[in-house]
Amino acid sequence: MNDRKDDSIDFGYQKVARSEKKNLVANVFQSVASKYDVMNDLMSFGIHRLWKRYTIDCSGVRKGMKVLDIAGGTGDLTAQFSRRVGPEGEVVLADINDAMLKVGRDKLRDRGVVGNVRYVQADAEELPFDDNTFDVITIAFGLRNVTDKGKALSSMLRVLKPGGRLLILEFSKPVSATLNQVYDFYSFNILPKMGQVVANDADSYQYLAESIRMHPDQDTLKSMMETAGYEKVDYQNMTGGVVALHRGYKF
Amino acid sequence: MTLLPLLPTVLFEKLANSLLKKDAQSSERLRRLAGKRVRLKLKELPFTTTVSVDEAGIYISTADSDDVDCCISTELGVLPELQDTANLTRLIKADQLDIDGDPMLAQQLVGLFKSLEVDWEAELANTLGDAPAHWFMKLWHKSRSHVEKRLEESKRWFRGVVTDEKQLLPTREEFNEFKDNMQQLRAKVERLQRQFGERKS
Numbered sequence: 001m002n003d004r005k006d007d008s009i010d011f012g013y014q015k016v017a018r019s020e021k022k023n024l025v026a027n028v029f030q031s032v033a034s035k036y037d038v039m040n041d042l043m044s045f046g047i048h049r050l051w052k053r054y055t056i057d058c059s060g061v062r063k064g065m066k067v068l069d070i071a072g073g074t075g076d077l078t079a080q081f082s083r084r085v086g087p088e089g090e091v092v093l094a095d096i097n098d099a100m101l102k103v104g105r106d107k108l109r110d111r112g113v114v115g116n117v118r119y120v121q122a123d124a125e126e127l128p129f130d131d132n133t134f135d136v137i138t139i140a141f142g143l144r145n146v147t148d149k150g151k152a153l154s155s156m157l158r159v160l161k162p163g164g165r166l167l168i169l170e171f172s173k174p175v176s177a178t179l180n181q182v183y184d185f186y187s188f189n190i191l192p193k194m195g196q197v198v199a200n201d202a203d204s205y206q207y208l209a210e211s212i213r214m215h216p217d218q219d220t221l222k223s224m225m226e227t228a229g230y231e232k233v234d235y236q237n238m239t240g241g242v243v244a245l246h247r248g249y250k251f
Numbered sequence: 252m253t254l255l256p257l258l259p260t261v262l263f264e265k266l267a268n269s270l271l272k273k274d275a276q277s278s279e280r281l282r283r284l285a286g287k288r289v290r291l292k293l294k295e296l297p298f299t300t301t302v303s304v305d306e307a308g309i310y311i312s313t314a315d316s317d318d319v320d321c322c323i324s325t326e327l328g329v330l331p332e333l334q335d336t337a338n339l340t341r342l343i344k345a346d347q348l349d350i351d352g353d354p355m356l357a358q359q360l361v362g363l364f365k366s367l368e369v370d371w372e373a374e375l376a377n378t379l380g381d382a383p384a385h386w387f388m389k390l391w392h393k394s395r396s397h398v399e400k401r402l403e404e405s406k407r408w409f410r411g412v413v414t415d416e417k418q419l420l421p422t423r424e425e426f427n428e429f430k431d432n433m434q435q436l437r438a439k440v441e442r443l444q445r446q447f448g449e450r451k452s
Binding site: 047051053054058060063084 | 310
């Protein structure tokens with residue numbers, strides 16, 4: 001939230017130097033890459049598949065479109081986009097983390113998702129694509145790890161075609177106080193232990209819980225998108241606001 | 252609420268696509284409908300369902316608000332009647348159906364599944380082996396014809412009881428006679444109404 005105010009920035013609940021955050025986040029994902037899918041299923045009880053499916057349904061993706069899946073990780077969204085854009089279209093799976101990109105590429109190739117998928121190691125803040133390239137851009141569970149969110153939103157707007165849409169799927173703030181308490185207990189007491197048992201890494205999942213709490217809430221992110229230049233911005237809460245899907249257009 | 256309709260939708264889509272894959276003719280039928288989109292709005296449901304077709308199968312979405320080729324607004328109970336095109340005009344006049352776009356598209360979409368010809372014995376043989384699959388299908392056909400036969404017998408027995416023995420319902424002949432009388436009566440009433448109207452003017 002304090003993206004540009006000073007030289008330090010949140011890394012979970014810690015304050016770290018702005019220049020350090022990328023490496024620290026990279027270490028987290030380097031550590032969890034191989035167990036990422038298993039942990040996602042365990043942590044969300046499989047509901048992350050429905051969150052992602054809903055994102056696809058809201059994307060308005062059609063045959064022949066160009067899609068950019070930023071922080072695409074292990075390629076869950078890319079696999080579905082690839083089928084929908086067909087051979088005339090293209091999906092670019094971009095991730096800043098090499099380990100995640102490799103896991104995603106191997107997984108998709110094993111599933112036969114080839115031909116219209118390109119893999120690019122890229123920083124969301126400085127996307128290496130021409131202006132007005134993509135019809136749809138998605139970033140699922142990635143924005144909270146970005147150091148300068150405003151810069152990333154502007155970079156995405158630049159590469160989005162006029163008429164194109166950006167979809168941000170991200171953890172958010174539960175709307176009910178009771179759910180918030182249950183969610184807090186789960187995040188700080190159960191999640192790190194699950195991380196320890198399955199991925200042998202409690203710290204990364206402690207960071208996950210903390211980074212979710214430090215991420216802008218629904219309305220703040222909406223106004224950040226509007227400030228970056230997106231139009232008709234709206235959001236939908238899912239699972240009581242545990243996750244929110246923000247959508248904005250470039251006209 | 253957002254996710255509630257999603258789970259059955261995803262499951263149904265998976266089932267539909269795996270059924271389509273089991274018939275080699277499906278790809279040709281899908282190719283003819285590729286790119287078409289049909290939306291269904293049911294009064295009883297708080298969400299709309301959009302079906303998009305491409306060469307690989309169908310996609311079902313409850314969050315799609317983009318343009319479609321055909322949008323059908325109706326009620327759950329009316330759906331079976333849509334199979335017969337003869338009913339469409341009557342349902343539209345009765346405000347039970349509203350179609351915006353190509354009305355044939357929905358029927359062509361249903362036709363994708365109606366025209367499926369799946370060799371279930373071959374499908375079963377892939378998992379069970381040839382002999383068990385053949386035995387299972389034989390048993391299935393035998394049980395099915397047995398159940399159908401028993402069902403028909405029960406229906407006949409029930410018809411006999413309510414019409415002949417207990418006389419709770421009229422026989423077919425009595426019903427036809429009643430229908431003829433009703434038609435004659437309706438014709439007489441219409442004639443009288445006409446005569447009354449003429450005298451009045």
